[in-house]
Amino acid sequence: MDHRHQQGRSYEIVTDALTRKMGPPRFPRSPEQWTNYLCPVHEGDGQHHNPSLGVRYDPRQQRTIVRCWARCDDEDVMNQLGLRVRDMFDHLPERTRNNTSTTNTRTTTSNGSARRSFGAGGRPARPQSTPQKSVGQVVSPVEKAILAAHFPILSKPDLGVQTGRPETVDSYIYRWPNGRVEGAVHRVRTPHEHGYAKSFWQAHWTGTEWERTGFAPIPWKLADIREALDTGREIYVCEGEKDVQRANQAGQIATCNAMGAGSWTPEHARWLAGAARVVVVADRDRPGYRHAAKVADSLTGRVGEVRVVQARDGKDLSDHFDAGYDLTDLEPVPYLDRAQHARFRSAPVNRGQQSRTRSR
Numbered sequence: 001m002d003h004r005h006q007q008g009r010s011y012e013i014v015t016d017a018l019t020r021k022m023g024p025p026r027f028p029r030s031p032e033q034w035t036n037y038l039c040p041v042h043e044g045d046g047q048h049h050n051p052s053l054g055v056r057y058d059p060r061q062q063r064t065i066v067r068c069w070a071r072c073d074d075e076d077v078m079n080q081l082g083l084r085v086r087d088m089f090d091h092l093p094e095r096t097r098n099n100t101s102t103t104n105t106r107t108t109t110s111n112g113s114a115r116r117s118f119g120a121g122g123r124p125a126r127p128q129s130t131p132q133k134s135v136g137q138v139v140s141p142v143e144k145a146i147l148a149a150h151f152p153i154l155s156k157p158d159l160g161v162q163t164g165r166p167e168t169v170d171s172y173i174y175r176w177p178n179g180r181v182e183g184a185v186h187r188v189r190t191p192h193e194h195g196y197a198k199s200f201w202q203a204h205w206t207g208t209e210w211e212r213t214g215f216a217p218i219p220w221k222l223a224d225i226r227e228a229l230d231t232g233r234e235i236y237v238c239e240g241e242k243d244v245q246r247a248n249q250a251g252q253i254a255t256c257n258a259m260g261a262g263s264w265t266p267e268h269a270r271w272l273a274g275a276a277r278v279v280v281v282a283d284r285d286r287p288g289y290r291h292a293a294k295v296a297d298s299l300t301g302r303v304g305e306v307r308v309v310q311a312r313d314g315k316d317l318s319d320h321f322d323a324g325y326d327l328t329d330l331e332p333v334p335y336l337d338r339a340q341h342a343r344f345r346s347a348p349v350n351r352g353q354q355s356r357t358r359s360r
Contacts, residue, residue, distance in 0.1 A: 008090040010064040011057040017081040018055065023156075031057040040080035041072040042262050042287035046156040048199030052262070053077065062090040070262040072290070076143075080153070142293040145335040151286055160193025167191075172241040174215065174258065177222045181205045183215025185241065185258045202258060217267040219255040220244060225271055228253045234277040234346070237295050239288060243281065243317040250327055252346070261291035269298035277305040279346070282333050283316045293336055308336040 011031050019025075022038040029035045038044070039053035052069045066074050066088060075085055139147075170187040183204045190197045204215040219225060220241060228235045236247045236254035239261055247254035255272075257264045261283070272278060278299050282292030288310075296306050309330040311320035320330065327346040332339070 008057055008059070008062055008064070010062075010088050010090045011055075013083065013087050014055060014064045014066060014081070017083055018053070021081055026051060032059065039068050039070065039072055039077065041068065041076050042070055042290055044080065044153075044156075045285060045287060047260075048197075050259075064088045073143075140293075141335040142289055145289050145293070145333055146286055148334050149284070149289070151284075157195070159195050159197055162190060162192050162197075164191035166199070170241070172220060172258075174218055174220055175222060176218065177226050179223070182218060183258070184210070187241075200259060215258070217257070217265045219257060219268050219271050221253075221255050222271060224253045225255055225275075229272075229274050232276045234279055235272060235275050237272075237278060237280045238317055239281070239283045239291055240316075246318050246321055247281075247327075250321070252327065261287040262294075264291060264295050264298065266298055269295070269302060272299060273302040275299075275303040277307070278303050279330075280306065280308045281317050281330065282308055282310045282336065284310055285315065288315075289333065289336065292333065296336065296338075306338055308333045308338070 015035075015037075018037045018040070021040055022044065025035050025037050027036070034054040034056045036051040037053045037055060038049060038051045043049040043052065053072075054067045054069060055064065057064050066077055068074075068077060074088075078085055078087065166188045167190070168186050169189045172185045172187070173181060174183045174185070175181055183202060186201050186203065188199045188201065190199065201212065202214050203210045204213050205211075221244065225235060227233070233253055236244075236252050238244050238247060238254055238256045240256055244254040244256050257268050280292045280295045280299075282288045292308050296308050299306050310333050311317060311323075312325050312329050312331050313323035314320055330346075
């Protein structure tokens with residue numbers, strides 16, 4: 001039996017929209033329990049993710065609760081689904097003239113009275129003149145950066161049916177500063193009719209065997225980070241291991257967290273405390289900007305200087321290099337970079353440092 005109709009109209013609206021845009025949940029549960037979906041804000045890039053958007057119905061409040069465990073804003077989630085915050089409620093209280101939002105769209109009838117305009121589905125239409133939020137609401141720097149970038153809304157590519165077995169194409173070992181192995185991230189490529197699906201999985205080293213589970217929140221290449229702290233060299237923080245390797249090839253010390261965007265924590269940040277300069281390289285998409293902002297915020301006050309930059313061409317640092325650019329061509333991210341007025345300049349690396357880094 002379908003329980004959604006017994007649980008309120010809002011639950012049906014929200015879960016239907018999520019299923020259409022992100023696909024059905026892997027482990028559906030009853031409406032009054034948390035069911036995890038892929039988050040349309042930071043997990044809508046077509047890559048593999050562990051679903052992090054919890055949805056459940058509260059019968060007492062007659063509303064649907066949407067909560068991203070990676071802390072994406074509820075309104076951003078609803079916007080990505082083509083819904084509004086009011087769709088999370090079965091019924092809204094009557095509005096009065098004093099509490100009607102200033103962003104309501106109104107038209108004037110022949111007798112001079114005002115009438116609200118409604119969009120598809122009977123929902124009040126959004127004003128078309130500006131993408132900004134209502135008066136009185138604070139827009140965070142990362143939201144401003146995303147609006148300024150005009151990112152397209154991405155959907156999962158249709159790769160067709162799977163045509164071969166998954167293949168592990170790379171493995172990244174995470175070690176403590178003393179060299180002890182903590183865990184690994186494995187990069188997997190699966191052939192399909194129209195390309196390859198990319199995915200990742202983690203494993204923890206117990207000392208005697210590998211367990212397919214997560215591991216301690218340590219940055220990749222901790223030994224390199226300790227070298228940077230000892231020598232005063234700058235550290236690049238990228239979104240993934242592949243970009244870290246490209247930064248290493250360019251002669252720079254670099255790091256990242258396991259499992260990409262949204263997985264950086266204060267525990268990762270504490271390993272960089274005391275660094276003279278940290279350069280956060282943001283991927284050019286919504287999850288990438290949110291991730292970079294999270295990294296930069298966690299490092300503010302812990303390190304001497306934090307910069308937030310992005311590729312001049314393409315999505316990430318690898319694309320940037322492939323397009324023929326070098327590190328000095330990286331562009332500051334508006335609203336996120338702490339020194340937007342200055343053109344980005346990477347600290348010089350002497351030949352001895354560059355040779356040691358490339359030989360790792």
